[in-house]
Amino acid sequence: MVKVGGNGQSGTLISVRNLAKTYRRGAEELQVLQGINLDIDKGDFVAFMGPSGSGKTTLLNLLGGLDVPSSGTVTVAGDEISHLSGSRLTKWRARHVGFVFQMYNLLPVLSAFRNVELPLLLTPLSKAERKRHVETALSLVGLADRAGHKPRELSGGQQQRVAIARAIVADATFLLCDEPTGDLDRKSADEILDLLERLVDQHGKTILMVTHDPRAAERAHATLHLDKGVLSQ
């Protein structure tokens, strides 16, 4: 269950307390996020909506350990990540977070298989085990037959499915999706949303998704709104 302004009851997967992020631009201080309190349970599918510049992506970056907060804490599955050093945060990210971006962000020089395999290269898995995991992930997103294709040989929807396969292949604790349907036509967008729903409903994944698209937000269990750095339900 998603709760804005909660108090971090036991069983919560992600717990955010008094989170704030400030950027300094010259002499000017920009308060991008302020006083965010949020609890997200395992298996939740949460959409974040809000106008451009409201702090959605910044919040996602903080939750995913890509950025560090100016103040406040982020606790994921019992690990307080807000003050982890760079390399420890990177390792934590590899273990717990799967990222899906609007522009897919696949490596153009690698095949779909190799792109999906990337997070597994950081694990002690053998080559055969990596192969099995990648094939499973690609089958799950319906692209088992496109494993050898380079991103440029795939449609936008297919590329995003490869990106989702990459996000789930290492069995991440939760997925962060930053406008996953923003660059897709309606049909492809629906396919991606179907896939995300399936991951939550059938595989128990937890997904946090930033979107501008109300139809995408409708698929989530809860929609949270961000405006000028303040979160509301």
Next chain:
Amino acid sequence: MLKFWPLLLAYLTRRKTRTVLTVGSFAVSLFLFCLLVTIRAGFQQGVQAAGADRLVVINKVSLIQPLPLAYRDRILKVPGIKEATYANWFGGVYQDERNFFAQFAIDHTTYRQMFPEFVVPDDQWRAFEADKQAAIAGEATAKRFGWKVGDRIPIKGAIFPGNWEFNLVGIYKGRRPNDDLTQFWFRWDHLIEKAPDWAKGFVGWYTVRVEPGADAVAVTKDIDSRFANSPWETRTQSEQAFMASFVEQMGNIGFLMTVIGGVVFFTLLLVAGNTMAMSVRERTGELAVLKTVGFTDRTVLMLVLAEVTLIALIGGAIGIGLAKLFTLRGDPTNGMFASFYLPPSAMAVGAALTLLVGLVAGLIPATTAMRLQVVHALRKL
């Protein structure tokens, strides 16, 4: 690191033309480096091949001035000397003045023992001893002129006038790859028999071997002191110093080669560094993605360094390999160098320099990649 191989390979083949050109620049540079080392070694062949226990005794005025043959017995009486031999520079012309090669009139009774690095089959040496007009040529010179045992070799004398003819009875080889295989030997007694009167009873220089454990410096001083204040004073020096004096006459070859080599590698450093910097700049977004999925700063640093090192090593291996093949074909100058040989130590130094240049060239781009801020880089995508 092996599991990152497909990723490395993908990056190397990302821009094939650029990779090929960068590999090519390493290959050309290493080829040039190896060639410079070979040329330098060619100039210094005599110094490197010189016997550690051999001394050369020449006339104190200059090498051109002779020494009496009678000195031989007096030199052999110097404590610490094991054996001695002597020779003359002949300086003749074979067919054309451009066909230069060193010709020595040697004492056939002592020369072979003094220079065991030159290998002459026993039957050929016996033929040399049996025939006053006999000659033995180095393998390189015999190959250069297409000579074979049994040929008659005409040489026009310059210092010792007249037309000289020799029976080629043997061809010598070297024990070491850098031994001089260009010499032509004939018998000193044959030279003196036909030489003008001024040459009779004189030799060009002596080569002596000191006893094991003897003090070579003391022996050197002893020899020179015995002939001090005589009409033919001597200057004795180690064979190595004697050979080095020839190289010095041509200027500081070593310094020149080092400067050229340095410029080559510095240019290579700039080329490789610039290429890698461009390559990393183009990949900012992709590197950010790698970091996003969990590649640590250190792993990214290692990946970029591995990439540039791989390029360097492939290019270096091609360059060194081509240079080796080139030198295996022999001296391309037809006799300017006594040996034209690329030593394994030079190949190892070349490989080490390649690795060093690769690492240095990759250091700045790799550090840039390592320090890349994921959030900022993703924003630029």
